[in-house]
Amino acid sequence: QPIPVITIDGPSGVGKGTTCALVAEQLGWHLLDSGSIYRALALKVMKASIDTKDEALLIETAKSLQLSFTVADDGTTQIKLDGEVVNEQLRSEACGDMASKIAPIPAIRQALFIRQKAFQRHPGLVADGRDMGTVVFKSAPLKVFLTANAEERAKRRHKQLKLKGVDVKIRALLEDIEARDFRDSTRKVAPLVPAADAHVIDTSDLSIKQVLAQIMNLVEQNV
Numbered sequence: 001q002p003i004p005v006i007t008i009d010g011p012s013g014v015g016k017g018t019t020c021a022l023v024a025e026q027l028g029w030h031l032l033d034s035g036s037i038y039r040a041l042a043l044k045v046m047k048a049s050i051d052t053k054d055e056a057l058l059i060e061t062a063k064s065l066q067l068s069f070t071v072a073d074d075g076t077t078q079i080k081l082d083g084e085v086v087n088e089q090l091r092s093e094a095c096g097d098m099a100s101k102i103a104p105i106p107a108i109r110q111a112l113f114i115r116q117k118a119f120q121r122h123p124g125l126v127a128d129g130r131d132m133g134t135v136v137f138k139s140a141p142l143k144v145f146l147t148a149n150a151e152e153r154a155k156r157r158h159k160q161l162k163l164k165g166v167d168v169k170i171r172a173l174l175e176d177i178e179a180r181d182f183r184d185s186t187r188k189v190a191p192l193v194p195a196a197d198a199h200v201i202d203t204s205d206l207s208i209k210q211v212l213a214q215i216m217n218l219v220e221q222n223v
């Protein structure tokens with residue numbers, strides 16, 4: 001019996017992370033935050049001062065990345081890179097930015113593919129990313145694509161950062177989001193586009209609760 005997967009793709013700042021965590025929690029399924037794998041590689045690249053033009057070294061680093069995910073009893077995931085807990089470091093804008101710079105390299109995506117596949121375990125998986133429905137879990141029974149206009153996403157990101165005590169201008173966040181959207185959706189390999197069979201939900205005017213309700217509805221109909 002195949003292990004069911006729900007893919008939830010979309011641009012940065014759309015609320016995928018929160019939504020996916022809630023869907024996984026409600027279903028009691030595993031959760032893959034695929035962005036954190038790209039971010040972990042990005043962090044390693046920054047820490048080791050690897051030249052981003054040195055593709056061979058980037059690919060080698062992707063292949064040998066010492067990365068582990070441990071789910072605690074309270075459901076939180078501890079991410080270790082080279083034995084060090086890096087959850088906080090992975091969330092930085094610098095890390096996200098570096099991730100989107102190295103993510104277009106096909107051999108890097110290939111090297112990280114198998115690590116993502118490994119998350120597909122019983123009783124099921126909720127996969128969060130950019131190409132979960134188009135590349136990594138192509139035969140998933142339910143594919144969702146979340147969108148929201150860039151202004152709304154910048155506002156959400158701003159609120160999230162403010163709660164963490166980080167003060168950034170909305171304008172700077174908007175510019176960053178637009179630059180990242182452009183890179184992610186125009187790259188040749190696994191660009192950010194909804195799968196042909198994805199259910200697209202525009203969340204611009206929806207609360208997390210409303211988005212969750214729509215997805216759970218789709219789960220009942222499709223999984």
Ligand code: C5P
Pocket residue numbers: 012034035036038039096099100101103104128129130131132180184
């Ligand atoms: O989702 P998150 O912001 O953590 O992802 C960081 C970056 O990693 C994205 O901007 C994207 O370039 C890359 N990424 C990707 N494919 C995924 C997940 C993330 O290319 N499945």
